[in-house]
Amino acid sequence: MNITQLPYIKDIFAFMGSDLMAAVIGLLIIAVFVPLNVAFLVLVERKVAGHIQLRPGPMEVGPHGILQTLIDAVKLLGKEMVTPGMTDKVLFFLAPILVVVPAFVGWVPISFSPIMQIREMNVGVLLIFSFSSISILSILMAGWSSNNKYSLIGAVRAVAQNVAYEIPLLLSTMSVIIMTNTFRMSEIVNAQSSVWHILYQPVAAIIFIIATTAECNRAPFDLVEAESELVSGFHTEYTGMRFSLFFLAEYTNMVIAASMATVLFLGGWFGPFFPGLIWFVIKVYFLIFVVMWVRWTYPRLRFDQLMNFAWKVLIPIALVNLLITAIVLKVI
Amino acid sequence: MKTSNGFILYIQEILTGAKSLAVGLWITLKRLFSPIVTVQYPRKKLTMTPNFRGHIEAIRFDDTKTHHCVACGLCARICPSHVIKVQGEKTKAGDKKIGRHYVIDFSKCSHCGLCVDVCPEQTLKFSREYELVYYSRWDTVIDLMQRLEERP
């Protein structure tokens, strides 16, 4: 019997169509894929860091330590979740839950291949941007509720940093959007079937990657959790699974950012020989590798330099780039 | 004039900065593929240098088939941490004293080597053991003479 013929379900299907099915399956896939992916990325990060620093990285659990992060996750699950005294209990509890919401929702409009997309939306790009702002709110909540000066400084830094870097991020995205005249992810990718946008918009691509690095609070813009001055920044007081939720969100945001960059600039699923999904994954992981590589190469910026870099370098260049794009498009 | 100068400097700074960052990435990329220098310790072990200073050990001499300790106590006296106790006895009157017990608590030893230096009979040396982990603090108290007998 077809499940769609059942009463109630039939009504729901009549209302929403097969999109519901796609959404349910997609969300299930995401729920499985996100933690596993994060576990893999943490391992990759440790391996990259290790090999850059002339050491092998984790080696003990499993061959070449591939099970290390799973074991770590089990350890974190088993840890006591300490709530320090004098904290704002509700916010302290809510912040790590809220931080993973954008990390999950952000996957919805991304088109991994011509057929793999949970929900096609005509504002897909904007949806990701607007949801990514929620993670800042949760960082602020975490920092504020921890009742710890390090956390508070980290949270305040996070807000200022994200406000500043969202502008060049959106401006560089706009350069692509006015070329394709759409916010739909799949249409943006389809527009790059012959030439990738990175060739038309190299400056925008670089600005996009820099700004997303800053949005994800990755080095050299990791002032939110700058461990040499703020110990661990906004999640200093978090332990156990709550801490690992922040970790999960950070790495998932990285993947979403890399997927965005792939869609916007690197031609999405287009590439020779392999099927689209494989190309997409290769491109995403290459970008993530670059971000990790950068992290283990550069020192951290100071806060005023970070803001100066956004307002005095990235935003003017992004604006000029947008202007030139607009003029060129108009002339053509 | 001045503003254009400032603008040129601004562009220059961005370009030189970008170049320096690219060079940095190149250097780390090279190291990413260079061989690893660390040793996976419990699996692999480094060979100890012959001069390694572990805790002290009595030397077995060929002429007497045992140590030369005369229990003079100089090592016990010079030890900065006072961790050495020596006990000797005379087999008969007028004979030389012979060390019977030489007890050292090397958990408090700072491995300075003063006892080896000061020994008039030069019957002390450093062991080359470095994996000195025990379950009890009393396990670190050892009798060198007993160890010497047990040693092949």
Place this chain on the structure above:
Amino acid sequence: MPTAGQKKLLEELKNSLTQAVPEGQVEDSDYTRTGCHLEVRLDQGGMRRVAKVMLDKRFYLETITAVDFIDHFELVYLYSTYYQDVFRVITRIRIAKDATPFSVSAIYPGAIWLEREVYDFFGIRFQEHPDLKRIINPDDADYFPLLKNFGKTKFTEEIDDILC
């Protein structure tokens, strides 16, 4: 063998120091044996006048320390130069056990911590010190560790037969 610069500095310093602290003794010191070129001995006070002269001559304050003798303290101020020909002046100030000498921290700000350290270890209270409190030992300590009657020294008990 002192160089020409050191000889010149020695004469200059002797003059200005005898003017500044007429009550003290300013003597040459054997550099090869003691490591100092000039020695100033004073009884009670005068450290601030010496410090002023030293600052005028561009000396830096190497360290301040004290030695606990049986009936008196000896405050030791070591001044040295950044010049090519190094020159070191040692000022010994003999003070009574309960004396409160003056602080030189207004002249050499670096002395703030050095004097705190001396207070911390010897209990010598410096007058006009901006922030005289314990520095290395705990704030609530009621002992002064480097006094000869504290802890195990040869003045309080026999240490070991061979050692003395």
Place this chain on the structure above:
Amino acid sequence: MLNIKTIDDATVNQRVYQLNLGPQHPSTHGVMHLLVTLDGEVVIKIEPIIGYSHRGHEKMAENRIYEQFLPNPARMDYLSGMIFNHGYCMAVEKLCGIEVPRRAEYIRVITSELNRIASHFIGAMDYAMGLGAITPFLWGWDDREQILDLLEGIAGSRLTYSYGRFGGVRNDIDQAFYNGTRRFIDRLRGRFWDYENLINQNIIFIKRSKGVGVISKEDALTYGVTGPSLRGSGVKYDVRKNEPYSAYPEFNFEIPTREAGDCLARYQVRMAEIEQSLNIIEQALDHLPPGPVRSKVPRFVTPPEGECYLTFESARGAVGFYIVSDGSRIPYRIKVRAPSFSNLFAMTKICPGHFLADVIAIFGSIDVTVPEIDR
């Protein structure tokens, strides 16, 4: 100097807050506590609180004989243990009038300079880590590891060597050490390019350190700053050159100085000093004289009544040993002038007006070792 106005006293109570950096904090090298008063992220006042690793070495000296104090100096500054050991031996030798064979002096210089390189690697790379670059730090450890292996080969220990003895050194160097040191010098020279380009030329590094934490010459003088921190302020003062000891007058080397006095200058001075130390080691290995490494010294030295002050250059500045002897085998008083002590106090002068992140940078660039401050 950053152009930031600190606020006036009237509004202090409403806006400032205090932040405890330490006693356990990732970038206080060792156990120490910086009490920072902040307005936003701008430092108004900084107060180092020290003494967490106080072990009472000066008191310890008063109830043990001169030989028994031999292991202690290396434990004051664990990063330059060989240099401290060398200095203490020289101080006692000066007090007793003990001659040291020339070969021993050369070996002492070689080992001290190797130790200085190791210490400077920690200092410079730890500074880079304070700025957030973790990779150069571990590369620095890799190079330092080579030195520790070399020193372990002759001294038998990796950090607290106790290698010097009154009247010489404990044992002679062997061919393996000789060859290994030569190889190490070549290897390190080949790696300077990487450090130069990864760190010195990096725009973020330069932006973070240029003009940050300027120690003026006047401040250096009144606060008694010595070592690389002083030479970064343009004062050409190095005890090895100005007040030569051991075999240093026989070698040809430069004192690197920088005029700026900021964190970058101090870092550059350290890296330049590593190169000069390599030169010294090379010269010493070339002209290593034959002969004994230890002169005839009584088993327990008994210095005559008197006192002496001896300075030497550790990796952090001019260290002084002031020894008072009452003619017995036990020193009457040993005072150690710790360069980190004065250098750290100078930090309270230069930090106000900087950002919190700069405090870490300044602290790293001054390169203190906490056990040396606390003794």
